[in-house]
Amino acid sequence: MCPRVSEEYKQEKKHEILRAARRVFIRKGYTRTVMQDIMDEAGMSRGAVYAYFDNVEHVFIEVLRFDDQETLRFFEPDPQYPIWNQLMDWVQKQQGDLSLIRHSLVLARAEFILSSSYVHARKNYPYITERYQLTVETMGRVIRKGQEQGEFRPRLEPEAIARYMISFLNGLMLDTFHLGPTMTCVPEQLETFIQSLCIMLDPISIET
Template sequence: MSPKISDEVKEQRKQQILGAAEQVFIRTGYELATMKNIVEEANMSRGWIYLYFQTKEEIFEALIAKYDQENERIFSELMANSSSIWAALEMLLAEQKKSMMTIEKSLASAYYEYFLSGYRDKDRRLRLIRHYETALSNIIRLLESGIAKGEFHPTLPTELIGKIITSNLEGIMTLSMAVGAEQAEAAAQIDALIPYFKMLLGVSEESS
């Protein structure tokens, strides 16, 4: 009878697999990555890995869930610790600029590849919709907080402004993946959008 493995060891092995898979996806992208690549990168037997995940898609979904949780934590901390809601939005845009400039060396490139190449697949399309709704709901939560605090006086419905911000950021990120952040002038595009967002939100002088 084989010895029991503690929950702590199981979690360590799971994180080892996810860490190895992340490196593979960053290096090869989503479509070209294989379970064989992940097995070799993790330096674990194929049998051990299949105890946790059956396909590379399961592994990638676990990575997406992990990063969604981390992004939610960062977003909440940003709202709680910023001097104003507008400052929180500016910091969020600054983080987006950093992400775009390093997209080819991060999981973000595989992330967008996964969704864009599989948008016709019903299950993957549902995940894409959930990803969009999560991003949008976070932006709307931020905007509503700014309205409640008297910082924002929106010139359009809040949900529409949230969609405009989300669509612009997602579009620039996708273009950065396709042609590179420098050629897309991703940072300059975001900087140019800031006055537009400020106008849409009717940001008070005290907040900006």
């Protein structure tokens, strides 16, 4: 009889594969990655990897989901911490990510979104839409919390501000990837972004 494998063990093995796959996608992009690359990076057999994932597309979607969990943690409510400071922590993280843009999933994400398999069969990849909506809802909820606590007097609907935040950063990341941080003037762009948030959110007081 084969020994039973705990759920914790299976989850850790899955995460190990995802971490390895993330490194491969960063290094090679999406279109040039094959399952063998992921097996080699993870140091696992074909059977071990296919026990968790069907193909490269499946792995990539799960890598996105894995990454998104970290991003959304920035927007978990903390009653001891002002919402504005929470947003600024997120902006600071974006600045760090932009400084390491060549070591990010930006290329792989762009290649996936432009791939024929996604363009011609979007309904097969519901998580792409779900992750956007989840991020909008999570950010919007944090902004509403700031409004309820008397920190903000938003001039627009919180979800509209959240969509602006996502679009601005996604565009800046893509531009910075192919033009470089000097050309895109990342610090100045982020300062402009913060000033625009000040106008949209109209903070009653900002602690520095």
